[in-house]
Amino acid sequence: MTVLSVPFAGALRRPVRNRYVAGLLTWRGVSGLALVGLVALAGLLAPVLSGADPNAQGPEALAGPSGAHPLGTDDLGRDLLSRVLHGIGTDLTIILTAVPAGAVAGAALALLAGTSRAADLVVQRLFDLVLSFPGLILGLAVTAVLGPGRWPVVIVIALAEVPYFGRQLRAGVLVQREREYALAARVGGAGRARVLLRHVLPNAVDPLVVQGAVALSVGVFIEGALSFLGLGVRPPEPTLGSLISGAVAYLDTAPLLAAAPLGVTAALVLGFTLIAESLNRGVRG
Amino acid sequence: MGAQIDFTPALLFAQSANVLVQRLVFNTLTRYDDQLRPQPELASSWEVAPDGLSVRLKLREDVTFHSGRRFTADDVVFAVKNLQNPVRSAQLRSTALTVTDFRRNGDFDLTLVLAHPVSNLFDLFEFMIIADPASVEDAVAGTRLIGTGPFTFTDRKPGSSLSFARNEKYWNPGRPYLDGVEIKVIPQAETLLSSLKTGQTHLSYAVRGKDVATLRSDRRFRITQYDTGSGAFYIGANLAYPEVQDRRVRQAIAWAIDRDRLVEQALGGYATVSAVPWPKSSPAYREQDAAHYRHDPAKARELLKEAGVGQLSLPLAHSAEAGSAAVAQVLQYDLKQVGIDVQLQPVDSPTMQKQLIAQSMPALWTLSHGFAQLHPATLAVSAYPFNEAKNTSRFSSPAYTDVVQRAWNRADSDSPAAKALYQQVTDVLLEEQFIIDLAIAGLVEVAGERARGATLNKFGYLNLDDAYLAG
Numbered sequence: 001m002t003v004l005s006v007p008f009a010g011a012l013r014r015p016v017r018n019r020y021v022a023g024l025l026t027w028r029g030v031s032g033l034a035l036v037g038l039v040a041l042a043g044l045l046a047p048v049l050s051g052a053d054p055n056a057q058g059p060e061a062l063a064g065p066s067g068a069h070p071l072g073t074d075d076l077g078r079d080l081l082s083r084v085l086h087g088i089g090t091d092l093t094i095i096l097t098a099v100p101a102g103a104v105a106g107a108a109l110a111l112l113a114g115t116s117r118a119a120d121l122v123v124q125r126l127f128d129l130v131l132s133f134p135g136l137i138l139g140l141a142v143t144a145v146l147g148p149g150r151w152p153v154v155i156v157i158a159l160a161e162v163p164y165f166g167r168q169l170r171a172g173v174l175v176q177r178e179r180e181y182a183l184a185a186r187v188g189g190a191g192r193a194r195v196l197l198r199h200v201l202p203n204a205v206d207p208l209v210v211q212g213a214v215a216l217s218v219g220v221f222i223e224g225a226l227s228f229l230g231l232g233v234r235p236p237e238p239t240l241g242s243l244i245s246g247a248v249a250y251l252d253t254a255p256l257l258a259a260a261p262l263g264v265t266a267a268l269v270l271g272f273t274l275i276a277e278s279l280n281r282g283v284r285g
Numbered sequence: 286m287g288a289q290i291d292f293t294p295a296l297l298f299a300q301s302a303n304v305l306v307q308r309l310v311f312n313t314l315t316r317y318d319d320q321l322r323p324q325p326e327l328a329s330s331w332e333v334a335p336d337g338l339s340v341r342l343k344l345r346e347d348v349t350f351h352s353g354r355r356f357t358a359d360d361v362v363f364a365v366k367n368l369q370n371p372v373r374s375a376q377l378r379s380t381a382l383t384v385t386d387f388r389r390n391g392d393f394d395l396t397l398v399l400a401h402p403v404s405n406l407f408d409l410f411e412f413m414i415i416a417d418p419a420s421v422e423d424a425v426a427g428t429r430l431i432g433t434g435p436f437t438f439t440d441r442k443p444g445s446s447l448s449f450a451r452n453e454k455y456w457n458p459g460r461p462y463l464d465g466v467e468i469k470v471i472p473q474a475e476t477l478l479s480s481l482k483t484g485q486t487h488l489s490y491a492v493r494g495k496d497v498a499t500l501r502s503d504r505r506f507r508i509t510q511y512d513t514g515s516g517a518f519y520i521g522a523n524l525a526y527p528e529v530q531d532r533r534v535r536q537a538i539a540w541a542i543d544r545d546r547l548v549e550q551a552l553g554g555y556a557t558v559s560a561v562p563w564p565k566s567s568p569a570y571r572e573q574d575a576a577h578y579r580h581d582p583a584k585a586r587e588l589l590k591e592a593g594v595g596q597l598s599l600p601l602a603h604s605a606e607a608g609s610a611a612v613a614q615v616l617q618y619d620l621k622q623v624g625i626d627v628q629l630q631p632v633d634s635p636t637m638q639k640q641l642i643a644q645s646m647p648a649l650w651t652l653s654h655g656f657a658q659l660h661p662a663t664l665a666v667s668a669y670p671f672n673e674a675k676n677t678s679r680f681s682s683p684a685y686t687d688v689v690q691r692a693w694n695r696a697d698s699d700s701p702a703a704k705a706l707y708q709q710v711t712d713v714l715l716e717e718q719f720i721i722d723l724a725i726a727g728l729v730e731v732a733g734e735r736a737r738g739a740t741l742n743k744f745g746y747l748n749l750d751d752a753y754l755a756g
Contacts, residue, residue, distance in 0.1 A: 061550045076611065076614060077546075077550060
């Protein structure tokens, strides 16, 4: 029986991969990928696109665009283009660390919940507890303990995403573990852990992929909000949120200071949202 | 009114951190004019003995507390004893402690006997708020503030707002004009600015200099710069940390900072570059002292080399509000250019005040200090960063103590002999650099179109006796 279950599960997975690709090949997917790809590429190529040190201060504060400073300078005379490009890098590093960490932790807890009724009860209440804190309140609580900085932001984003990933996977596990192939695996002598990891998990991950894209956009938002409140990455390291925060006082006199990081943040959030939507449609067929 | 920092009741008698609240609810015995000459407030007249060992005060007889009780000489006795109490952490405690006896000549006539003459007696009278003795414990708990001032305290929402109503029995006839005052606590600089622009707030002294600069051309606002010199920006060095024990390292830091750029970019031009704490109005001020440390990274590196320091890594605490963060970033960058790597540590304002008092600051911190606008001895015997007996930097030297005590233990404060002593104090400060002064900023008033008549005294206490809303 177990021998038979492997190709059966494999046969189930193959079209799933195709559905992801099919979803991404729609106008939504392509637009999202293009937006995120462009922004990410700009962040990766920051040292090439702008030779200026993002933290180098100078006498020319709040200068307009010029040859030396294509987007002008901020209030401490730092090159705005360089800070925006390096800010993209900081944001992407944070969310690409935090979201997978949140996904892994959420998935692990969901699988743990699948092992027994008692574990399920504990994990569910744990998710409820985290969900009862809005993202920003969670951020305030974490930074009150750890202080502001890069790692507290990573922890806040990861922690905020854990229950979403966990609940998505738990729902999938509850459905899949009652399917015939899982039953067949159990009858064939496979242990509970093996059935969960080898057979159920691969068939329950679809929602996680979609959730991953949603979480990336939420991550950009949380980083921005924490930095805006002065609780994010410590200065002078640029992030998109801290750049927007620092620009608010100059909305009347130097609007480009806010427009540049705002535009990039909007592109990232929109891009991730479009990707999530296209994947969702692809998965649902 | 918009304030950035909330009222801290525990520090009500400690210092000038609650300046917006103090003069609304309370009065002081005297208040300085622009030339540091004391003017009558609750004391209608006074006479200092020729030997400087006593002062006789005649008190107003028409003053009542908000509780309805009459103000008498006993309340002044209590006020002095209250500041002598170490629990209050009063910065002018040393001056209060020189009062050794009280001779009551009547309900409204009191003589204070001093252990020795002091040059800053009227700084004490300017600083010392007169509170109803029965309500003092409630006052430091923030539940009840009973004074003789123009407004009665009605409500407090911690972290949000403070409300005051007109004192109908105020001793100043026909004053105040306003029916009430609400102080909104708005920690975010941008939100404070929006609150002013939308007319939700009429008056603020908490707008950071770089934001004031953006309002200069806006006709809706009147911007007044007070020459209180009460906000002197500095870097403090905690000598408990070996990295900054060598004075050459501290001097290197002083040479490393581009004060002109700091004033222009982080303070919006609303400050004066200075290597000494004294504002121009102080008898201790000298142009050459203010310019003693210029921006000279090469000299800074040379001093570090002499001190045997290669690469140095130090924490720098700063207030978490946005204005201080900008100051801290300028300092961080300038220090990095001479090989001092600084990690910024944002700290909330009440915690910073506690650390200042408890001598528990990290190796470096940046803040602003007051007191230098008063008689120079006050700074050196009272302000937490400079107090010769116990300062935040844990600096002590017999030379500093000796010259400070001599400058303080004298009745005159403006004579050539006194000024010579102030110069010696300045020389020690410039040499030792346990406090590295950067710039002197007075308080800046941002008033909306309708707000009129608000003033600040030399201590920064807000006087709304004559304030009104036009139109």
